[in-house]
Amino acid sequence: xxxxxxxxxxxxLGRLAWSQIPYANPILAPLFxxxxxxxxxxxxxxxxxxxxTYLWKEWLTTVDHKKLGxxxxxxxxxxxxxxFIDGLMIRTQQVWAVGPxxxxxxxxxxxxxxxxxxxxxxxxxxxxxxxxxATPLLVGFxxxxxxxxxxxxxxxxxxxxxxxxxITAAAAAxxxxxxxxxxxAHNGWFEYAPIxxxxxxxxxxxxxxxxxxxxxxxxxxxxxxNILATIIKxxxxxMTWGKLPIFVWTSLAANVIALTSFPALQVALGLVAADRYLxxxxxxxxxxxxxxxxxxxxxxxxxxxxxxxxxxxxxxxxEIFPTFSEKPLFGxxxxxxxxxxxxxxxxxxxxxxxxxxGAGPFVNTAFSVATMLVGIPTGVKVFNWAFTMYRGRxxxxxxxxxxxxxxxxxxxxxxxxxxxxxxxINYMVHNSVFVVAHFHSMLLVIVYAIFGSVLYWFPKVFGFxxxxxxxxxxxxxxxxxxxLVFVPMYMLGFMGMTRRLEYVFDTGWQSYLxxxxxxxxxxxxxxxAFFILLYVSVRDxxxxxxxxxxxxxxRSLEWMTHxxxxxxNFAVLPHINERDELAWRRQHGIDQVRPEHYExxxxxxxxxxxxxxxxxxxxLGFALTxxxxxxxxxxxxxxxxxxxxxxxxxxxxxxxxGAELQRMEEEAYRREAQVLDSHHSHPVxxxxxxxxxxxxxxxxxx
Amino acid sequence: MSAHASTVDPKKAELxxxxxxxxxxxxxxxxxxxxxxxSDGMLFATLFAAYGVLSYQHSYFGGPTPAEFVKPWYTFGxxxxxxxxxxxxxxxxxALKHKSKSGLINGMLAAFVLGVIxxxxxxxxxxHLYSMGITLASSGGMSAFMVLTQVHATHIFFGLxxxxxxxxxxxxxxxxxxxxxxxxxxxxxxxxxxxxxxxxYIFVYLWGYIS
Numbered sequence: 011x012x013x014x015x016x017x018x019x020x021x022x023l024g025r026l027a028w029s030q031i032p033y034a035n036p037i038l039a040p041l042f043x044x045x046x047x048x049x050x051x052x053x054x055x056x057x058x059x060x061x062x063t064y065l066w067k068e069w070l071t072t073v074d075h076k077k078l079g080x081x082x083x084x085x086x087x088x089x090x091x092x093x094f095i096d097g098l099m100i101r102t103q104q105v106w107a108v109g110p111x112x113x114x115x116x117x118x119x120x121x122x123x124x125x126x127x128x129x130x131x132x133x134x135x136x137x138x139x140x141x142x143x144a145t146p147l148l149v150g151f152x153x154x155x156x157x158x159x160x161x162x163x164x165x166x167x168x169x170x171x172x173x174x175x176x177i178t179a180a181a182a183a184x185x186x187x188x189x190x191x192x193x194x195a196h197n198g199w200f201e202y203a204p205i206x207x208x209x210x211x212x213x214x215x216x217x218x219x220x221x222x223x224x225x226x227x228x229x230x231x232x233x234x235x236n237i238l239a240t241i242i243k244x245x246x247x248x249m250t251w252g253k254l255p256i257f258v259w260t261s262l263a264a265n266v267i268a269l270t271s272f273p274a275l276q277v278a279l280g281l282v283a284a285d286r287y288l289x290x291x292x293x294x295x296x297x298x299x300x301x302x303x304x305x306x307x308x309x310x311x312x313x314x315x316x317x318x319x320x321x322x323x324x325x326x327x328x329e330i331f332p333t334f335s336e337k338p339l340f341g342x343x344x345x346x347x348x349x350x351x352x353x354x355x356x357x358x359x360x361x362x363x364x365x366x367x368g369a370g371p372f373v374n375t376a377f378s379v380a381t382m383l384v385g386i387p388t389g390v391k392v393f394n395w396a397f398t399m400y401r402g403r404x405x406x407x408x409x410x411x412x413x414x415x416x417x418x419x420x421x422x423x424x425x426x427x428x429x430x431x432x433x434x435i436n437y438m439v440h441n442s443v444f445v446v447a448h449f450h451s452m453l454l455v456i457v458y459a460i461f462g463s464v465l466y467w468f469p470k471v472f473g474f475x476x477x478x479x480x481x482x483x484x485x486x487x488x489x490x491x492x493x494l495v496f497v498p499m500y501m502l503g504f505m506g507m508t509r510r511l512e513y514v515f516d517t518g519w520q521s522y523l524x525x526x527x528x529x530x531x532x533x534x535x536x537x538x539a540f541f542i543l544l545y546v547s548v549r550d551x552x553x554x555x556x557x558x559x560x561x562x563x564x565r566s567l568e569w570m571t572h573x574x575x576x577x578x579n580f581a582v583l584p585h586i587n588e589r590d591e592l593a594w595r596r597q598h599g600i601d602q603v604r605p606e607h608y609e610x611x612x613x614x615x616x617x618x619x620x621x622x623x624x625x626x627x628x629x630l631g632f633a634l635t636x637x638x639x640x641x642x643x644x645x646x647x648x649x650x651x652x653x654x655x656x657x658x659x660x661x662x663x664x665x666x667x668g669a670e671l672q673r674m675e676e677e678a679y680r681r682e683a684q685v686l687d688s689h690h691s692h693p694v695x696x697x698x699x700x701x702x703x704x705x706x707x708x709x710x711x712x
Numbered sequence: 713m714s715a716h717a718s719t720v721d722p723k724k725a726e727l728x729x730x731x732x733x734x735x736x737x738x739x740x741x742x743x744x745x746x747x748x749x750x751s752d753g754m755l756f757a758t759l760f761a762a763y764g765v766l767s768y769q770h771s772y773f774g775g776p777t778p779a780e781f782v783k784p785w786y787t788f789g790x791x792x793x794x795x796x797x798x799x800x801x802x803x804x805x806x807a808l809k810h811k812s813k814s815g816l817i818n819g820m821l822a823a824f825v826l827g828v829i830x831x832x833x834x835x836x837x838x839x840h841l842y843s844m845g846i847t848l849a850s851s852g853g854m855s856a857f858m859v860l861t862q863v864h865a866t867h868i869f870f871g872l873x874x875x876x877x878x879x880x881x882x883x884x885x886x887x888x889x890x891x892x893x894x895x896x897x898x899x900x901x902x903x904x905x906x907x908x909x910x911x912x913y914i915f916v917y918l919w920g921y922i923s
Contacts, residue, residue, distance in 0.1 A: 166735075166740050166744060167740075167741075167744060170744075231748075231751055234747075235744050235747045235748055235751075236744070238744075238747055239740060239743050239744040239747065242743060243735060243736075243739070243740045243743060244735060244740075246729060247729045248726075269747060269750060269751050269754075270750065270751065270754050271754075272751065273751045273752070273754035273755035273757075273758060274754060274755075274758045276755060277755055277758040277759055277762070278758070280859075281762060281855075281859065284848065284855060284859055285855075288848060288849070289848070289849040290848045290849060290852075290855035290858075290859065291773075291849065291850075291851055291852040291854075291855050292762065292766070292852060292855050292856070292859075294852070296773070297773050297851050297852060298766065298770060298771040298772055298773035298775075298851040298852030298853050299766075299852040299855075300765055300766060300771070300852060303762060303765050303766070307758060307761070307762065310758075582728045582729060582730070583728070583729040584727065584728060584729065585725075585726045585727055585728055585729050587720040587722075587725045587726070587727075588720060594722070595722075595727070598722035599722075600722055600725075600727065603727055605727075605728040605730070606728075606730075607730075650873070654877055657877065657881070657894070658880075658881065658884075660890050
């Protein structure tokens with residue numbers, strides 16, 4: 011080892027020692043006890059009900075893209091909750107620690123968090139929300155929906171898909187364990203050179219940050235390759251590029267971004283690792299290092315990443331609006347071009363994250379103009395959605411409300427983004443909470459689209475709808491919280507409040523901070539409403555069962571197969587004739603036509619290799635963080651050996667015979683008929699392809 | 713805009729893919745691997761960018777610069793070894809077309825030996841620099857030099873392991889859909905590493921020598 015490591019190190023445990031466990035911390039120690047008790051209860055319940063075999067066979071070793079997608083979404087929701095708690099802690103500290111007379115507890119002079127702890131909270135909040143909440147949620151939806159929408163039985167590489175999930179899970183586990191073993195990074199989620207160097211951040215926090223991010227990058231790259239290959243190679247016959255649903259197009263654009271930009275992040279982090287572990291001088295303040303090289307490399311990935319998360323959200327909105335407007339999406343071609351344009355421009359704007367670097371008027375102007383260019387394709391999308399709703403037959407159910415909310419937030423976030431694109435304004439509000447409010451508006455577009463999609467696609471995946479009343483309650487609480495938190499934040503930004511203050515010096519801001527705290531309390535109620543929503547919906551699931559076409563007005567392929575989707579997706583792959591195939595079939599009365607006979611199909615086998623590899627990458631990440639060298643070597647060798655063994659074994663897959671398939675299909679149709687009979691309301695409705703107007707619906711059926 | 717007129721007659725339309733059509737496994741795999749190689753190319757592009765930023769005079773902080781120690785002729789030996797390795801692999805793949813197992817294995821073995829020569833030359837070069845006290849801790853410029861060249865060498869190392877695995881798989885399994893697919897993807901990998909070496913040789917060794 012070429013670097014001087016501060017603190018102790020032993021060959022067996024590396025830097026790990028009892029003193030690294032924060033058992034004296036008044037916040038973390040009770041949390042740790044709660045987590046242990048919660049884990050014991052959950053594991054006990056699984057054992058009591060004898061579900062281990064089920065869990066292992068049906069979920070942990072699965073290669074089914076829908077189950078993997080559901081697990082991605084569960085990881086994303088859990089991490090969204092964790093990130094939300096971090097946000098709650100930040101807001102509470104800031105409303106508490108205002109002015110010199112504010113009280114302090116738990117060893118903090120003001121408020122309840124020490125500066126070092128507060129730094130960890132906001133760093134973890136940022137990293138978790140973007141890379142372990144938004145990204146897995148979106149990847150999860152792409153995983154579930156894209157293969158069905160292109161008419162495939164699975165992803166192009168089912169095993170690789172499972173591997174991507176378990177590596178993402180390993181990353182989530184690594185950042186969660188940093189709560190109780192050691193510290194997390196305290197210098198922001200995107201870090202700064204040279205403060206992340208070993209001499210300024212001697213703890214393991216930066217190492218946790220670095221390896222978590224590295225694992226997410228690996229998992230997302232693998233997932234991106236898979237989705238791209240699925241879209242390019244696995245489309246059903248007749249599905250030409252012009253007939254691809256928009257969600258598939260935006261997924262394509264997003265994953266082109268992921269595939270090309272994540273390597274830049276991996277290199278940036280790898281060079282940080284070279285600095286911290288090998289004593290290199292990439293980003294050091296002396297010895298020929300270059301501080302801004304890090305910032306540039308990070309944001310060369312960072313800005314494309316922003317569009318990697320927003321584009322699938324745009325795709326989700328483009329699926330929800332037409333379904334509940336009962337019209338085809340307005341301006342399909344422009345929507346495709348806009349998605350691709352956003353993906354392209356995403357590469358040309360990274361410098362707007364640090365105009366104040368002082369690159370000079372020419373460079374700043376070039377990046378300013380490039381940033382404003384983003385407004386054109388995004389504006390096209392906004393108008394397209396508006397025209398989709400124009401004179402449509404709108405249904406204001408909860409999914410539609412979330413989509414409309416996303417549209418309004420996009421306007422707020424987009425216009426403030428245009429303001430920030432002007433270097434002169436940017437110099438004024440740089441690093442203020444105005445910027446924080448702007449990107450939260452944008453990221454909330456994603457959250458809104460995700461909750462809309464949870465409601466929209468839930469019946470497809472689980473076979474029953476979520477409860478409308480509680481979904482709407484949650485929406486309105488969440489929206490009220492959004493307004494209460496972020497409107498004052500924009501104002502405070504203009505007043506000059508900088509971000510990441512663990513102590514607020516200006517007592518004049520107290521009232522704004524109080525309103526924001528009120529807003530976060532409303533958010534807490536919306537989270538409660540979400541839990542009630544899940545409980546009520548599961549309790550009443552028999553009442554809310556749906557058939558194949560859950561909404562009666564949906565348009566794309568996923569609504570042609572059963573709900574919940576059988577593991578083989580389609581017994582016979584559909585032949586695609588039109589852009590909105592299902593709407594076209596429904597319009598011509600051939601949507602109930604079934605295939606005449608079934609042929610044998612080939613499916614991949616489950617495998618336990620993926621989850622074991624995921625576990626080993628977690629061990630590797632943990633060993634690297636704590637510099638337990640023997641464990642690094644052992645886990646790396648185990649990973650390589652396991653991959654070689656797997657490649658020798660291969661997966662021959664298995665055959666489902668046509669007769670078996672027919673039996674399963676008939677069973678599914680019978681169940682579906684029962685559902686529809688019990689409702690007495692066969693959804694008879696649909697849309698017209700080739701006409702911008704809403705069409706006549708048989709209203710007596712509703 | 714949305715006047716997308718229906719062109720298919722619903723009464724005659726084909727609704728199901730009755731004439732069972734299956735996806736081509738090898739082409740799906742090579743496409744995915746090609747996509748991975750794109751990301752690998754981006755990885756090297758980023759390393760080259762870092763090398764470019766850290767190759768100013770001040771980046772070496774008064775320490776050794778590549779102009780003082782690179783030996784283009786020595787490194788040219790590495791270049792030839794790697795190119796001949798790719799050529800040998802190509803001959804092996806030609807034998808695959810004639811379904812000659814021995815021809816393929818001979819070509820792969822030759823590619824392996826030449827790759828090992830490349831790696832041995834690289835390690836010898838690096839240990840020579842180390843003995844002169846030049847490491848990646850010398851300066852920012854040297855960090856960029858070492859990391860760029862050694863990340864490439866690491867790729868070669870894993871490629872060599874892969875070649876051995878493939879020799880074993882061809883010997884035990886013969887030419888199956890899986891092994892042929894992997895031979896093709898390994899070929900793409902090996903070729904790309906040679907292409908990237910061209911850039912390393914030109915920008916790091918030749919340019920470093922003349923600057």
